[in-house]
Amino acid sequence: MISDHILKELESIVGIDRLLRKKEELMVYECDGQTFFKSMPDVVVLPTSRDEVVNIVNICNKYNIPYLARGAGTALSGSAVPIRGGVVIAFARMNSILEVDFDNQRVVVEPYVTAPQITAVASEKGFFYAPDPASYTVSSIGGNIAHNAGGNHCLKYGVTTNHVLGLEMVLPNGDVLELGGKALDPPGYDLVGLMVGSEGTLGIVTKAVVRILRKPPATAVILAIFDSLVDASNTVSEVIAVGKLPAVIEFMDKYAIKAVESGVKACGLPLDAEAILLFEVDGFEDELDVQSEKIIEICKKNHARSVEMAKDPDGMAKLMAGRKAAFGSMGNLAPSYVVDDGTIPRSKLPEVMPIIRKWGEEHGFMIANVFHAGEGNLHPIILYDPRVEGKEQEALKLGLDILKLCLDVGGTITGEHGVGIEKAELMPVQYSKDELKRMLFIKEIFDPKGLCNPGKIFPEKEVKILAS
Amino acid sequence: MAKFNKLDQSDYYKLILRCVHCGFCLQSCPTYRVLGIEADSPRGRLYLTRAMVDKRIDIAKDVANHLYKCTMCANCEIACPSAVKYTDIMFITREIMAEANAVPLGAEQLVNTINNAKNIFMMDNTLRKDWVIYTGVEAPIKDKADMVYFVGCVTSYSGRIQGVAQAIASILNYVGEDWTLLKDEWCCGHPLKLEGATKEFKKVAEHNVKMIEETGATKVVSGCPGCCLALKKEYPEVLGRKLNFEVLHFSQILDEYIKKGKLKIPKFESKVTYHDPCELGRILGIINEPRRVIKSISDKFVEPIERGKEGFCCGGGGLLKVTDSQLSESIANKRLEMLIKTGAEVIISACPTCYQSLADATSRKNKALQVIDIAELIAQRLGLM
Amino acid sequence: MSNKNSELAINRVISNSEALTSEEVEKFEVDGLKPKAVVIPKSMEEVAEILKRANDEGISIIPWGGGTMMSLGNIPKRVDIILLLKRLNKIIEYLPEELVVTAEGGIILDELQKVLVNKGQFLPLDPPYSSLATLGGVVASNSFGPIRHLYGGVRDLLLGIKVANSDGTLTKFGGKVVKNVAGYDIKKLYIGSIGTLGVITQVTFKLAPLPEFEESFLAVFNSINDFVKAYKEVLMVSHSSIGIGPSAIEGFDPNSCEILNSLNISKGYLLALKVLSITKDSMRRRISELLEIVKKHDSITAFSINGSEHESLWKKIQEYPNLSSNKFSIRCKISTLISKVGDVMDFTQKISEKYALQYSITAHLGLGILYTYFNSENPYELVKAIEELRAYVLSIGSASSLVVECAPLSVKEKVDVWGPIRKDFFLMKAIKDRFDPKGILNPGRFIGGI
Incomplete structure (x- = not known):
C-alpha cells in the first residue's frame, strides 16, 4: 500500500485527473493482453511529459515503490502486470509525433504513438514504418520497443530493433539519458540495442528515433492450400532456400481454418485442408510475376491442392481475409486460449508441426496454429474452456512443454511476445547460469534497487541464487 | 432483467467472455483516445462488467461512471477481431445498473425528465411544434397521410437546429409528399434505452407507434439518426413485433428524390466534407446515400479520415453530454481537427446531435467554418430557406 | 610485477597452448607495443581456459582475428598476450x-x-x-x-x-x-x-x-552542390528493401574518385550506386530513371557498367581504405545525418586546405557515414585538423560522432580516437567492470579508457 502523503506527492506532479486510485480504476490495470496473471497496482499515473516521468520515478525511488511503464497493455506474457503492486505509469497521454525528418529518413515520437500513425505521416512522401506486430494498430511504440516486436513483414524488413536508432530514457536513478540518435554507430557499447527488448525492466523510454523506409511500389499475395502439414512445412523451407525472399510467409492449420470458417468472418477456406500458406511478395510491378512464379512452382511441387494469386487490392484482401480473422475467430472454437510464441529453425517445421498436433490430441486440447512461418515463429493456440476446473493450468503447462520442444530443436522460448511472467521459469532452461548471470549484471547496473518492472523475465529463485 | 434481449444470464456471460482482452479496440474508442484511461475504454468497460458479474466488484455508481462514459458509438465493434457485441452487452449492463439504482446522476435525471415531460428538455411537450411558428414553414398535421415526419426532441426544441425541421418540411412540401407531423410526438426513447430504463422505453415506444399507425402512414422519415435507430430497430425489439411502416433517414429520401429527378439542385461551389453520424453510418449502415446526395451538388467533396463504418464519434452520443459534458466537448474538438485537416470550408452532417457538437466545437475554436445539416444545405440550394 | 615474475605468469597462462616463437612474436605489435607472447588456441574451450588463467594472473589479452582493424582504438595500457584466433575457422x-x-x-x-x-x-x-x-x-x-x-x-x-x-x-x-x-x-x-x-x-x-542482376550506375559532378542535390534526390526515390533497392549508394570527392582511373573519366564528385533488379528489363528502367535525375542536376558524365568491370569497381570501392593506406596515415569514420554528408565533405576540404593536408573523402550516403583520409608531415597540424573536424561534427548533434580509426602513434598520443564520452558512459563503464572485473581484455583501448 502506498500511503496518503506519497499519493499527495504523486498528485502534485500529475494532478488529480491523471492519478487513478479507486478500485474500479485500478482493477483494469491488473493484467495486459492476457488475463491469467493478475495483480493490481496501488496507483496509476498518466504523465504527459518526460519531466513528469522523471519526478514520478524519483518518488518511487525515494520510497522504494515498484513501478512499471505501460503502453496499450496488449502484451501477451504479463510484462505489464504490476506483480508487486506499486505505481503503473500509463503512457497513453504521451502520444505525439515530435518530428518527421524525411531528409534523414527518421521520425521522432513519444512512446504512445502507434506504428500506423508513423506510417500515416511518413506516407506523405511514400515512406513507411516497417515493424507490424499483429497488435500494431493499437500497441504503442514504447511497448514495441520493450518487446522488440516483430510482425508479419519481419522476414524481409527485420524487427523493431532494426528500426530503432535512438532513445531518450529515464533511468531508474532518475537520470535522463539520450542513447543513440538519428546518426548511426555512436561510439561505445550499443545501449540502444540493449534497451530494445528489455521488457521495461531497465528504464523507461520517453522518446524514440525510428527509421522509415520507402514503401515498395507493388505487392502480390499467393494463397496455397495443402492436404498435409508436412508438405506445407517443407514448402516454407524450400521457398527460403531458393532465394526469392517473400516479405511474408504465413501459415494456418486446419483448426485455424475451422475457427475462421465457423464464424462471422468465414471466407470460404476449405475445411478439409490440413494447412494453408500465404505469401506476400513485393517489388516493382513488372518484377512481381518472376518472384511469384517460382513460389507457385515450389508450392505445386510440394503437392499444393490449389494455388491462387492476386495483385489487386480487393483480390489480395480476399486471400488475406482468413489470416486476418484467424486470431479473433478463436472464440468460435472455445471461450479462451493460451497462445505461445516459440521460434524454431524453419527447417524443423515438418518435424515439429505434427508433434504439436499429436500432443494436443493426447491431452484433449484443440491446438490451432496460425503463425509467421517465414521466421519459424510458432503461435500454437491452445483452446480451452476456463470454466472447466484445472483446464487453464493444464493449457499453460502444455504451452510450456511446447516451448521446451522449441528449445530442443534449436529454437527459443519467445520470438516476439517476450518472457514476462509467463515464461520466466523457462529462462534457466534456455540459458546457462553464466548467461543468466550476465543478464542479471545488466539489470543490477541499470536498476540496482530492482524497482523497475520487478518480477519479470527472470525466475525469482534464480535471481536469489545468482545474487548470492 | 435480461428478458428484454431474450438472453438469459449465461448467454450474457458468454457474450462477455468472447472478449479475449486483446485491446485491438483501444484506438477506435473516442473516450479512450481523449482520456487514455483503461476503465474508459471498451476493453476496460467489458472487464469491469465481467468483474461485476463475477462479484469481484459491486454494482455501484463509481463503476457506472465508467460504463456510462461511453458514446455507444460502436466503433469498437468494427475494430474487434472477436466480434464481441459490445453495445448489446452494454445495453444489458446498463439495465442491470438502472435496476440497482447505480446510474450516474445526469442519466438518472434525464430519465425522469423524459418520463415527466416526454421530451429531453423538460419543456412543455405541447410546445413541440412551435418551430413551425418560428420558422414560418408549412407543416401539416393530418389524421391520415402517406408519410410521417418524426422530428425528434433536439430538432424540435433547439433554436438553431429547428432550421433542419424547416428544411425537411419545405423539401417534403416542394416535392408534394402527402405527409404529416404526429399529433402528439414523444421523445423517441432512445435515451431511455441508453440509460437502461427498459420499462419506460417500452411505454414511449407503444405511444409513438400507436400515433404513427393511426395515420396509416407507410413511411416514417426523420432527420435524426437516433430517432431512426429507435423506430427502426429498437421498437420492434422491445415491442416484440414487426411494425407496419418503413423508417427512413431524410438523407435516404433525398437520395431517392435525386435519383428520380424530383430535385434539380444548383451546384455548390465550396469545398465540403461529410461527418458520418455513428448511428446513421456504422449502426444503420447508411453511408453511401448522404454521399451520393452531396456529390450530386458538389465537385469539391473531400473525405475525412476515420469515416464510414470506421467513423469517429462527435462526442455527442450515448448519454455522454449529460454524464460528462467536458469529455463530450473534448471528443468533438478531436473530431473537428480531423475534419479541418480535409481543408473543407463546410462540414456537412446528417444528425442534429453531431451538428450541435461540431458547431459548438467550431465556435470554441473560433474557426470560420460552417457546419450544416444535409437537409438544410439542400433546402438552401433550392432556395427554400 | 618484476620481469621475471611476469614471464613466469605468462608461461603459466600459456600452459600447454600453442605459442609462437619469440622471433615470430616480433612481427606483432599494437600501436607500437610488442606483446610478450602470441598464443594460438585450437578450440573455444581452450580460449576460455587461457582467459581464466590470464585473469588469475592479471595478464592482459588482446584478441587478434585477421589483424585488419588492429589500428582501431586508443593506445593499449598493456599488451601481454595476443590471442591469435585463426585456428577457430570451422x-x-x-x-x-x-x-x-x-x-x-x-x-x-x-x-x-x-x-x-x-x-x-x-x-x-x-x-x-x-x-x-x-x-x-x-x-x-x-x-x-x-x-x-x-x-x-x-x-x-x-x-x-x-x-x-x-x-x-x-x-x-x-x-x-x-x-x-x-x-x-x-x-x-x-x-x-x-x-x-x-x-x-x-x-x-x-x-x-544473391541478387539476380547487378550493375553499377555512376555519375560525376563538377560542383559539390550539384552532387549533394543529386544524391538527396536519389536517396528520396531509392527503395531500401531487398530485391528492390540499390544495395549501395556511395559518394567520392575528386581525390577519392581515382578509383575510376581505369575508366578514364574526368575527376569530380562521384555518385556510385550498386543497382539491383530481378529482371533485365527492370534494370534498364532503373538506370534510365537514375540518368534522368542526375542529368537534372547537371552531371558531367553518367553511365552504367556491368559484368567484370562492375565487379572490379566495387572491389576497389570496398578496398579503398586498403588501397589508400600507403598514401594516408589517418582514417576517420564520421557518422552523422544523411542530410549533412555534403556539409561534412565541404568542411573537410576547407580544413584540409587550411592545414595544407593531403586528403580524400568517401561516403556511404544513405547511411550518413563518411570516411575522411588525411596525411601530412606535421602531426600537430593533423591533430588540429582532426579536433576541428570533430568539433564541427559534434556540433551537428543527433548522435553524430567522429572516430579516428587509423592514426600514427604521434597523433594517437594527443587525440582520444573515440571522442568525448556521453552521459551514458557510466553504464558502459559499469558493464565493462562486471563483465571483465580485472580489466584484462584489451585494456585502455576502448571509449573512455575502458
Missing part, C-alpha cells in the same frame, strides 16, 4: 534452407562467402580487407561496407554469438533463429566493442540470397 552449421550460418569466430569472411555462394547465398557484409578479416573481428570492430545500405550492418545481421569470458566461462546469447526476444539482447554489447567484454568464439548470421 563452419559449425550451414543449412541453406535456413538462410542462416553458424561459424567459429576465426573464419575468414571471404572463405565463408565461397561456401555460401555455391548455394546462391551470401553474408551481406562487405567490409574492407575481406580476404583477411575474420568474422569475429568484423563483429568486434563493427566492420561493414557499401551494401550495409540495403542489408543493414552487423547489428542487423548477427543472430547469435558465443563468447569466452575472462572468468573462463563460455556464454551464448541469441541463437540461430531470426526472431528471439528471450531475455536481454546481450549480443548487441559485443558489436563494435573491440573485444573489451569477451573473446568472440562463434557467431551466427542471417544470410541473403
Whole structure:
C-alpha cells in the first residue's frame, strides 16, 4: 500500500485527473493482453511529459515503490502486470509525433504513438514504418520497443530493433539519458540495442528515433492450400532456400481454418485442408510475376491442392481475409486460449508441426496454429474452456512443454511476445547460469534497487541464487 | 432483467467472455483516445462488467461512471477481431445498473425528465411544434397521410437546429409528399434505452407507434439518426413485433428524390466534407446515400479520415453530454481537427446531435467554418430557406 | 610485477597452448607495443581456459582475428598476450534452407562467402580487407561496407554469438533463429566493442540470397552542390528493401574518385550506386530513371557498367581504405545525418586546405557515414585538423560522432580516437567492470579508457 502523503506527492506532479486510485480504476490495470496473471497496482499515473516521468520515478525511488511503464497493455506474457503492486505509469497521454525528418529518413515520437500513425505521416512522401506486430494498430511504440516486436513483414524488413536508432530514457536513478540518435554507430557499447527488448525492466523510454523506409511500389499475395502439414512445412523451407525472399510467409492449420470458417468472418477456406500458406511478395510491378512464379512452382511441387494469386487490392484482401480473422475467430472454437510464441529453425517445421498436433490430441486440447512461418515463429493456440476446473493450468503447462520442444530443436522460448511472467521459469532452461548471470549484471547496473518492472523475465529463485 | 434481449444470464456471460482482452479496440474508442484511461475504454468497460458479474466488484455508481462514459458509438465493434457485441452487452449492463439504482446522476435525471415531460428538455411537450411558428414553414398535421415526419426532441426544441425541421418540411412540401407531423410526438426513447430504463422505453415506444399507425402512414422519415435507430430497430425489439411502416433517414429520401429527378439542385461551389453520424453510418449502415446526395451538388467533396463504418464519434452520443459534458466537448474538438485537416470550408452532417457538437466545437475554436445539416444545405440550394 | 615474475605468469597462462616463437612474436605489435607472447588456441574451450588463467594472473589479452582493424582504438595500457584466433575457422552449421550460418569466430569472411555462394547465398557484409578479416573481428570492430545500405550492418545481421569470458566461462546469447526476444539482447554489447567484454568464439548470421542482376550506375559532378542535390534526390526515390533497392549508394570527392582511373573519366564528385533488379528489363528502367535525375542536376558524365568491370569497381570501392593506406596515415569514420554528408565533405576540404593536408573523402550516403583520409608531415597540424573536424561534427548533434580509426602513434598520443564520452558512459563503464572485473581484455583501448 502506498500511503496518503506519497499519493499527495504523486498528485502534485500529475494532478488529480491523471492519478487513478479507486478500485474500479485500478482493477483494469491488473493484467495486459492476457488475463491469467493478475495483480493490481496501488496507483496509476498518466504523465504527459518526460519531466513528469522523471519526478514520478524519483518518488518511487525515494520510497522504494515498484513501478512499471505501460503502453496499450496488449502484451501477451504479463510484462505489464504490476506483480508487486506499486505505481503503473500509463503512457497513453504521451502520444505525439515530435518530428518527421524525411531528409534523414527518421521520425521522432513519444512512446504512445502507434506504428500506423508513423506510417500515416511518413506516407506523405511514400515512406513507411516497417515493424507490424499483429497488435500494431493499437500497441504503442514504447511497448514495441520493450518487446522488440516483430510482425508479419519481419522476414524481409527485420524487427523493431532494426528500426530503432535512438532513445531518450529515464533511468531508474532518475537520470535522463539520450542513447543513440538519428546518426548511426555512436561510439561505445550499443545501449540502444540493449534497451530494445528489455521488457521495461531497465528504464523507461520517453522518446524514440525510428527509421522509415520507402514503401515498395507493388505487392502480390499467393494463397496455397495443402492436404498435409508436412508438405506445407517443407514448402516454407524450400521457398527460403531458393532465394526469392517473400516479405511474408504465413501459415494456418486446419483448426485455424475451422475457427475462421465457423464464424462471422468465414471466407470460404476449405475445411478439409490440413494447412494453408500465404505469401506476400513485393517489388516493382513488372518484377512481381518472376518472384511469384517460382513460389507457385515450389508450392505445386510440394503437392499444393490449389494455388491462387492476386495483385489487386480487393483480390489480395480476399486471400488475406482468413489470416486476418484467424486470431479473433478463436472464440468460435472455445471461450479462451493460451497462445505461445516459440521460434524454431524453419527447417524443423515438418518435424515439429505434427508433434504439436499429436500432443494436443493426447491431452484433449484443440491446438490451432496460425503463425509467421517465414521466421519459424510458432503461435500454437491452445483452446480451452476456463470454466472447466484445472483446464487453464493444464493449457499453460502444455504451452510450456511446447516451448521446451522449441528449445530442443534449436529454437527459443519467445520470438516476439517476450518472457514476462509467463515464461520466466523457462529462462534457466534456455540459458546457462553464466548467461543468466550476465543478464542479471545488466539489470543490477541499470536498476540496482530492482524497482523497475520487478518480477519479470527472470525466475525469482534464480535471481536469489545468482545474487548470492 | 435480461428478458428484454431474450438472453438469459449465461448467454450474457458468454457474450462477455468472447472478449479475449486483446485491446485491438483501444484506438477506435473516442473516450479512450481523449482520456487514455483503461476503465474508459471498451476493453476496460467489458472487464469491469465481467468483474461485476463475477462479484469481484459491486454494482455501484463509481463503476457506472465508467460504463456510462461511453458514446455507444460502436466503433469498437468494427475494430474487434472477436466480434464481441459490445453495445448489446452494454445495453444489458446498463439495465442491470438502472435496476440497482447505480446510474450516474445526469442519466438518472434525464430519465425522469423524459418520463415527466416526454421530451429531453423538460419543456412543455405541447410546445413541440412551435418551430413551425418560428420558422414560418408549412407543416401539416393530418389524421391520415402517406408519410410521417418524426422530428425528434433536439430538432424540435433547439433554436438553431429547428432550421433542419424547416428544411425537411419545405423539401417534403416542394416535392408534394402527402405527409404529416404526429399529433402528439414523444421523445423517441432512445435515451431511455441508453440509460437502461427498459420499462419506460417500452411505454414511449407503444405511444409513438400507436400515433404513427393511426395515420396509416407507410413511411416514417426523420432527420435524426437516433430517432431512426429507435423506430427502426429498437421498437420492434422491445415491442416484440414487426411494425407496419418503413423508417427512413431524410438523407435516404433525398437520395431517392435525386435519383428520380424530383430535385434539380444548383451546384455548390465550396469545398465540403461529410461527418458520418455513428448511428446513421456504422449502426444503420447508411453511408453511401448522404454521399451520393452531396456529390450530386458538389465537385469539391473531400473525405475525412476515420469515416464510414470506421467513423469517429462527435462526442455527442450515448448519454455522454449529460454524464460528462467536458469529455463530450473534448471528443468533438478531436473530431473537428480531423475534419479541418480535409481543408473543407463546410462540414456537412446528417444528425442534429453531431451538428450541435461540431458547431459548438467550431465556435470554441473560433474557426470560420460552417457546419450544416444535409437537409438544410439542400433546402438552401433550392432556395427554400 | 618484476620481469621475471611476469614471464613466469605468462608461461603459466600459456600452459600447454600453442605459442609462437619469440622471433615470430616480433612481427606483432599494437600501436607500437610488442606483446610478450602470441598464443594460438585450437578450440573455444581452450580460449576460455587461457582467459581464466590470464585473469588469475592479471595478464592482459588482446584478441587478434585477421589483424585488419588492429589500428582501431586508443593506445593499449598493456599488451601481454595476443590471442591469435585463426585456428577457430570451422563452419559449425550451414543449412541453406535456413538462410542462416553458424561459424567459429576465426573464419575468414571471404572463405565463408565461397561456401555460401555455391548455394546462391551470401553474408551481406562487405567490409574492407575481406580476404583477411575474420568474422569475429568484423563483429568486434563493427566492420561493414557499401551494401550495409540495403542489408543493414552487423547489428542487423548477427543472430547469435558465443563468447569466452575472462572468468573462463563460455556464454551464448541469441541463437540461430531470426526472431528471439528471450531475455536481454546481450549480443548487441559485443558489436563494435573491440573485444573489451569477451573473446568472440562463434557467431551466427542471417544470410541473403544473391541478387539476380547487378550493375553499377555512376555519375560525376563538377560542383559539390550539384552532387549533394543529386544524391538527396536519389536517396528520396531509392527503395531500401531487398530485391528492390540499390544495395549501395556511395559518394567520392575528386581525390577519392581515382578509383575510376581505369575508366578514364574526368575527376569530380562521384555518385556510385550498386543497382539491383530481378529482371533485365527492370534494370534498364532503373538506370534510365537514375540518368534522368542526375542529368537534372547537371552531371558531367553518367553511365552504367556491368559484368567484370562492375565487379572490379566495387572491389576497389570496398578496398579503398586498403588501397589508400600507403598514401594516408589517418582514417576517420564520421557518422552523422544523411542530410549533412555534403556539409561534412565541404568542411573537410576547407580544413584540409587550411592545414595544407593531403586528403580524400568517401561516403556511404544513405547511411550518413563518411570516411575522411588525411596525411601530412606535421602531426600537430593533423591533430588540429582532426579536433576541428570533430568539433564541427559534434556540433551537428543527433548522435553524430567522429572516430579516428587509423592514426600514427604521434597523433594517437594527443587525440582520444573515440571522442568525448556521453552521459551514458557510466553504464558502459559499469558493464565493462562486471563483465571483465580485472580489466584484462584489451585494456585502455576502448571509449573512455575502458
